Amino acid sequence: MSGAEDVLARIRGVEKVFRRGSEDIHVLRDLDLDVKRGEFLALMGPSGSGKSTLLNLIGGLDHPGRGEVVVCGENLGALSNRQLAAWRARHVGFVFQLYNLLPALTAERNVELPLLLTRLSKAERRRHAGLALRMLGLSHRLHHFPRQLSGGEQQRVGLARAIVADPTLLLCDEPTGDLDRKAGDEILALLAALNREQGKTIVMVTHDPHASHAASRTVYLNKGQISAAPPE
Helix, strand or coil: CCCHHHEEEEEEEEEEEEEECCEEEEEEEEEEEEEECCCEEEEECCCCCCHHHHHHHHCCCCCCCEEEEEECCEEHHHCCHHHHHHHHHHHEEEECCCCCCCCCCCHHHHHHHHHHHCCCCHHHHHHHHHHHHHHCCCHHHCCCCHHHCCHHHHHHHHHHHHHCCCCCEEEEECCCCCCCHHHHHHHHHHHHHHHHHHCCEEEEECCCHHHHCCCCEEEEEECCEEECCCCC
16 A cells, blocks of 8 residues: 555545536545556546546645545645635646637747746746747747647647646646547657656546556546446
8 A cells, every 4th residue: 555645636535516406416426536646547437427527626626515635735625715726836737628728829928828827037937938848849839829730739739838837747638539549649648758757647537548548547437436447
């Protein structure tokens, strides 16, 4: 059994209920999960099983109705919204299915955005953004706008934005869901390299069994609970 120092995210007894009209929707039910430091974890399950909700809880974007979420040594439920924002800026990089790039900004400026919350000078922010884009093979795209980039390039810009502040944890919500197989495989290879070579802890939500093969461990959600095997 691994020691507490090996666990980066510890989720215990978590429940999440959404209200839809007069109906309560139980999205997560008494859920327990440990994410080890340096792990590449894939979360799989049918639509509505709670995968993205769990990802949002780990990233401090939402609060559980009940239970405890401890990530990077912080009990997220005990933090104010301001403290959570500072914690996310320090520890978490997000990668989204639809890239979430600002169309009026160049690739370089999109990647620079998380650094606006730091004390880095403008020149230092641009240098860090350029380094992140070069790391992902986009040094020739620094001054291109999202509309001038392919889907795979846009997702690499999104990944560069996620890593530019050197976060402890990468949270990826269907990062290959809007890409063809070739572009998707390139993103998966980059994630695997970040995990293997830089020790980044990664939690990735995916519907695609092919994508999950890039991870070191896969867990399944079914009706709001963790399962060791895919639901039948």
